[in-house]
Amino acid sequence: MQFECRDLTFTYPGAERPVLENLSFSMAAPGFNAVFGPSGVGKTSFARLLAGNGNAGSAHFVYEGISTILYSYNQERLPGWSGTGSHLDKVCPPGKEGLKEELIRIFKVESLLKSRFSQLSMGQQNRMNLIRYLIQDFDMLILDESLANVDEALRETIILTVKELFPDKLFLYISHNLTEVARFCREILILGSLDSLVVRGRDYCQGYGPDKDGLDRTMLEIMNAV
Amino acid sequence: MLFRRIYQFLIVYIIGLAGLLAIKYGMGLSDYVIPGIELVAETAGRVVSDYFFDVLNTLSVTILGQFISIVLAFTVGILGRKSSWVGSFIKVMAYNIQAYPIVALAPIIFILLGDGFLSRLLIASMICYFPLLLSVLGIMAAPIKDIEHFYIATGRMRWQLEVKIRAFENLSKLTTVIAGSATLAMAGTIVAEFIAADAGIGYSIRIALYQSDLSGILVALFMIGIVISVYQGMLESLGEQMKTKWSAPKGGDLL
Numbered sequence: 001m002q003f004e005c006r007d008l009t010f011t012y013p014g015a016e017r018p019v020l021e022n023l024s025f026s027m028a029a030p031g032f033n034a035v036f037g038p039s040g041v042g043k044t045s046f047a048r049l050l051a052g053n054g055n056a057g058s059a060h061f062v063y064e065g066i067s068t069i070l071y072s073y074n075q076e077r078l079p080g081w082s083g084t085g086s087h088l089d090k091v092c093p094p095g096k097e098g099l100k101e102e103l104i105r106i107f108k109v110e111s112l113l114k115s116r117f118s119q120l121s122m123g124q125q126n127r128m129n130l131i132r133y134l135i136q137d138f139d140m141l142i143l144d145e146s147l148a149n150v151d152e153a154l155r156e157t158i159i160l161t162v163k164e165l166f167p168d169k170l171f172l173y174i175s176h177n178l179t180e181v182a183r184f185c186r187e188i189l190i191l192g193s194l195d196s197l198v199v200r201g202r203d204y205c206q207g208y209g210p211d212k213d214g215l216d217r218t219m220l221e222i223m224n225a226v
Numbered sequence: 227m228l229f230r231r232i233y234q235f236l237i238v239y240i241i242g243l244a245g246l247l248a249i250k251y252g253m254g255l256s257d258y259v260i261p262g263i264e265l266v267a268e269t270a271g272r273v274v275s276d277y278f279f280d281v282l283n284t285l286s287v288t289i290l291g292q293f294i295s296i297v298l299a300f301t302v303g304i305l306g307r308k309s310s311w312v313g314s315f316i317k318v319m320a321y322n323i324q325a326y327p328i329v330a331l332a333p334i335i336f337i338l339l340g341d342g343f344l345s346r347l348l349i350a351s352m353i354c355y356f357p358l359l360l361s362v363l364g365i366m367a368a369p370i371k372d373i374e375h376f377y378i379a380t381g382r383m384r385w386q387l388e389v390k391i392r393a394f395e396n397l398s399k400l401t402t403v404i405a406g407s408a409t410l411a412m413a414g415t416i417v418a419e420f421i422a423a424d425a426g427i428g429y430s431i432r433i434a435l436y437q438s439d440l441s442g443i444l445v446a447l448f449m450i451g452i453v454i455s456v457y458q459g460m461l462e463s464l465g466e467q468m469k470t471k472w473s474a475p476k477g478g479d480l481l
Contacts, residue, residue: 051379070379077373081394081472091382129376136380 001029001065003140003170008060010042010049019045020191025198027187029066029140029170032163034181034201036174037191037226043174046191047071047142050172066139066170074145076129078117084128085113088135096135099165103131106161108154123149127158134162140170147175159184163205182218190225197225228459235455239448246444261441269441270448277430277449284415284426285453287343291350292411295358296404298351303362304389313367320359328352329414332421341422346415353414354407361403365396394472401465405458412454 004026011018019042027033035043050061051071078087092100104110107127112120120128130146147155162171163184172189175181181188185201199221202214243266250260257265306316332349339345366389373391377383393400419428427446434442 072376075372076375079373079391079394081390091376091380132376 001139001168001170002063003027003029003066004062006060006062008046008049010045012045020049023060023191025189027170027189027198029064030166030168031186032159032171032173032184032203034173034175034185034188035191036176036178036181036188036222039176041192043191044073044144047073047144047172047174051142063140068138069140069142070133070136070138071142071144072129072133072146074126074148077125078128078132080116080118082116083114084109084117084120087117088113088128088132091132092135093137100131100135102165103134103161107131107158121149123151123154126150127154130158134166138169140172142172142174144174145176146173155180156184160205178219178222179215182215182222188222190222192226199225228456228463231455231459231462232452235451239451243444258438259440261444266441266444269439270445273430273442273445274449277427277446278453280425280427280430280446281449281453284412284419284428284450285457287346287415287426288350288408288411289457291347291415292354292404292408294347295351295355295407295411298355299358299362302359303366304385306363307366307389307392317363317367320356320363323356328356329417332418335418336422341424346418346423346426349418350411350414353417354410357410358403358407361399365399366392368392370395397465397469397472401462401469405461405465408458408461409454412450416450 006024008020008023009018010020023046035046037043048071051069078084088100088104104113107130109124109127109131112124112128117125117128126146126148127150130143133141133146147158150158159173159180173181173185181201183202183204186203188199188201190197190199199218202211202218246260247263249255250262261269302316302320306313306320329349331352332345335345335348339348370391373395374383374388377387415426416428416431419426420432423429427450431443431446434440434446
C-alpha cells in the first residue's frame with residue numbers, strides 16, 4: 001500500500017493565487033497519518049481533491065492498493081426524521097453489526113441512539129458521524145476535524161481504538177491539535193511551509209509509554225516546518 | 227395558528243369596512259352606493275346560509291384544484307431538480323410560463339370546456355400550480371450537502387432519499403408555500419366563477435354585482451375570508467403536526 005501526490009496545484013475559480021502549489025509527497029500506507037497546518041492553508045481543499053470532490057486533482061495522485069477513499073468532515077449531519085441508532089442500522093453493511101456495536105460502546109454513544117441528531121451536542125454528533133464512516137468498506141478515510149468538540153480523553157481513546165481496529169487502513173487525520181498529531185500519527189504532512197514536508201510522528205499505539213523528550217522533538221520539528 | 231388566522235382576517239375586514247363607512251359618512255353617500263351597517267346586517271341575515279354553502283362549493287373545487295397542482299408541482303419539481311438539460315429545460319419553462327397571467331387564459335378554457343366544474347377546477351389548478359412549482363423546484367434543486375455527502379460518497383443515494391432529505395430540511399418553507407397556495411387556488415376558482423359558472427360564491431358575487439348589491443358582496447367577502455382562514459389555518463396546523471412528528475422524539479429527553 002502506497003500513497004503519493006505529484007505536483008498538485010489547485011486554484012479556486014476566480015482566485016488569483018493557487019491554494020495548493022506544486023505539492024509533492026509520498027506516504028507509506030496503511031497507518032494513521034495526518035495533515036497539519038494553519039487555517040486557510042488548503043488542508044480541506046487538499047482532502048476534497050483527494051476524495052474526488054474536485055476534478056483537478058485526480059491525475060496527481062498515485063495510489064497502490066487503495067481503491068475506496070471516503071472523506072468525513074466536522075459538521076456533517078444525519079437526517080433528522082428518526083433516531084441516530086436507526087440511521088446507523090440502515091447504513092451498516094451486512095456483517096459489520098458487531099463492529100458497529102463495539103464502536104458505539106467505545107465511542108460512548110449507547111444512550112444517544114434513540115435521540116435525533118439535532119438533539120446531540122457537537123461532540124456527540126461528530127462521534128456518531130464517525131461511527132457510520134468507520135463501518136463502511138474503505139481503504140482510506142480522511143478525517144477532516146472529525147473529532148472536533150470531543151473531549152481530550154475520549155478523543156485519545158477513539159484514536160487508539162481506530163488504530164487498533166483498522167491496522168490495514170490508511171487514515172488522514174486533519175487537525176489543529178499539535179500535541180495530538182505529534183503523539184498519535186505515523187507521518188504528518190505539513191502544509192503552509194514553502195516546501196511541503198512529511199514529518200515522522202511518534203505513532204503511539206495501545207499501551208504507549210510517554211516519551212516526553214521525543215514528543216517535544218517531534219512537536220518542535222512540526223512547528224519549525226509550518 | 228387557526229385562531230390567529232381568523233382574528234387576523236377579522237381585523238383586516240373590520241378595518242376595510244370601517245374605511246368604507248368613513249367614506250360613506252364623510253362624503254354623505256347614499257345606501258345605494260355604500261350600504262350602512264344596518265343594511266349589511268340585514269343582508270347578512272338573509273343570505274348568510276346560502277353564501278356559506280356557496281363558499282363550501284367553491285372551497286371543494288379549490289381543495290381539489292390545489293391537490294392536483296401540489297401533485298403536479300412535486301412531480302415536475304422532482305423531475306426538474308437535476309442540473310441536466312431536462313432539469314434546466316423544466317426550470318426555464320416554468321419561470322417563463324409563470325410570468326404570464328394565467329387568468330387571461332380563462333376565456334379560452336370556457337370556450338373549450340364550457341362553464342362547468344371542469345373549467346373551474348382547471349383554472350384553480352393552473353393559478354396555484356406555477357408559484358408552487360417555482361418553490362418546489364427551488365427547494366428540490368438545492369442540495370443539503372452536509373447530509374447528502376455521506377450517502378453520495380458511500381453510493382447509497384437514491385432519488386427517493388434525496389427528495390426526502392430536501393423536503394424534510396425545508397418542511398417549514400413547503401408548509402408555508404402550500405398554505406399560501408390555498409389563497410391562489412381560491413382566487414382562481416372565484417375568478418372562474420365570475421367569468422362563467424352556475425355555482426359557487428363567485429357566481430353569487432356576480433349576481434350581487436349585476437344588482438349593485440354591495441352589502442351582498444361584503445357579506446360574501448366575509449364568508450370567503452372566514453372559510454379560507456379556517457382552511458389555511460388547518461393546513462398550517464397539519465404542517466406543524468407533521469414537523470413535530472418528524473423532527474422530535476415522542477418521549478426522549480433533551481440531551
